Amino acid sequence: MTRELPYIAAMNEALHLEMARDEDVLLFGQTVGEDHYETFPRDFGTDRVRVTPISETAEIGMAAGAALAGKRPVVDCTMAEFLLVAMDQVVNEANRIHQMTGGRLTAPLVLKAGYGFTAGWAGQHTGALYGMFMGVPGLKVALPSTPADAKGLLATAIRDDNPVLFLHHYLLLLETGPVPEGEHLVPFGVADIKRPGSDVTLVATGWTVHRALAAAETLAAEGIDVEVIDPRTIAPLDVDTVLASVARTGRLVLVDQATRHASVSTVIAGEVAEHGFSLLRAPIVQVTALDATVAYAQPMEEYVLPDEAKIAAAVRQVTGAKAGVA
Template sequence: MSTHETTYIGAVMEAIDLEMARDERVLLLGQSVGGRPDDPFVQRYGENRVRVTPISETAEIGMAVGAALAGMRPVVDATMAEFLLVAMDQVVNEGNRFHHMSGGRVRVPMVLKAGYGFTAGWAGQHTGSIYGMFMGVPGLKVALPSTPADAKGLMASAIRDDNPVLFLHHYLLTLDRGEVPDGEHLVPFGQAVIRRPGADVTLVATGWTVPMALAAAATLAADGIEAEVIDPRTIAPLDTATVLASVRRTGRLVLVDQATRHASVSAVLAAEVAEAGFDALRAPIVQVTGLDAGIAYSRPMEEHVLPDEAKVVAAVRRVVEYSGTRV
């Protein structure tokens, strides 16, 4: 398969571009899209398919739900995840429920694209990792890609899906570069990937924390501790089978998540493994998450609240030392 290098956000937009070229039902809506005549998407697809919306999340997402019900496939650029909170009725009580409530007769193929976790001095209301509140909502899928290739593949799969999809991209990954497959590229929902194999401990990380976990695994490998790093890629559906299979091989589990501890993917995975894989565990499950606190503007306070590589390394050492043995 031939590839090319691009940025994370470039891969996202590449997927949208390819899907708009492939399917004339795909629309691009948002407050910050197509705002000028020389915008490349406007030039390629026209103002009927690339729509600047009012500064109103209830309006733009309501428009998208209606367009999807009418047979279109809208992609809404909602800018940041916190803005979705203004339109929660459309997100978690309307678009996601119509398929079930109609007995399968109605489809709502809609993508809500939003950034999250901009922990770079943006303070309390623009730094949230609030994906945990969406992952248990029936009828709503949630993608959380960590690489440019997965960003492209999951966006394409999201646009083709007949369900509403929340596509969340971490702001601090925006300009990360990586190899991306040329042309059509699809990544299936509900299929985790093992980023690094290992036999001593299972390390599951989401989104921005995946590179952090990989860096921690490299540090640990220098001391002879081999961590298997798993990236779920989507959290609804959530691939617990891959995590459980890994835990049965390693006997230990460390979970890394930027979200607050009690609203995290890690808490859900910890519960799933405790219920279905308890007999395989040789040490307690350890979670390395954000603290149950808001993100401060102060950088030292911000760093105190968030997970980092050193905290991940310390957690892994703790579970390995707990059992006193290594596989």
């Protein structure tokens, strides 16, 4: 059974169910005393739900130590940019423990943070920084685009025996969608085909999945059948599903809110170019943010970021080959 839930409620439901299932799951963060977490201290006590000082290095370091001691901490880091303050612990400490101890130790730690607040928040809170984490050994990265995936990926992240970076888009928090009741797990490294199609493969991440689906509907009215794929996790990355789709469509458009040269789309383009070049009937096209800081002014913000019109134009570009030379 499913019912409609906002994205933020789906995440909280996953966390609540996992804390009820396993007493080793803890919740840390500077904002865990706010309204949307109000039931957690009541239901699990202040020993397991800790409001931390305003120090990302302290809260992530505390969580890493708790993970090594056998706990499963979830740290609400608020904004992805705040992770930058504690980069050593994120990319050079907890993520390396399992390998450096020959598998004898694990660090089951979830770092939960919002990103991409493109609603007039200017340069320092609008970034899509996930690309810089996807190649870090020992660190998994989840980017849910729907409430159901948010619930399922967070539960899977909490049960993982090593660090997971769980990134949720701020502009999706109040979006509603069908969410399964009870336990719901979404496996890592398994992309989801959000919309089947036969003419073009369109791969999008996070917030851009919804822009891609909207563009696909517009293009359908023009007779262009677009398949939309959401990787859901970028580490591990499901390249096989993308290649299988390109084998059917012969065309690939990649959409990413990150800047072009720090994007997931660039990595996927490289994988398809290496492993599926002979499948392509047109050049790969990427629709990303420009290599620029997001401005405060709305027209400048819109100029920098991908949107439905830019995506549709890219699809028309690759299908121009369909009418001409394919």
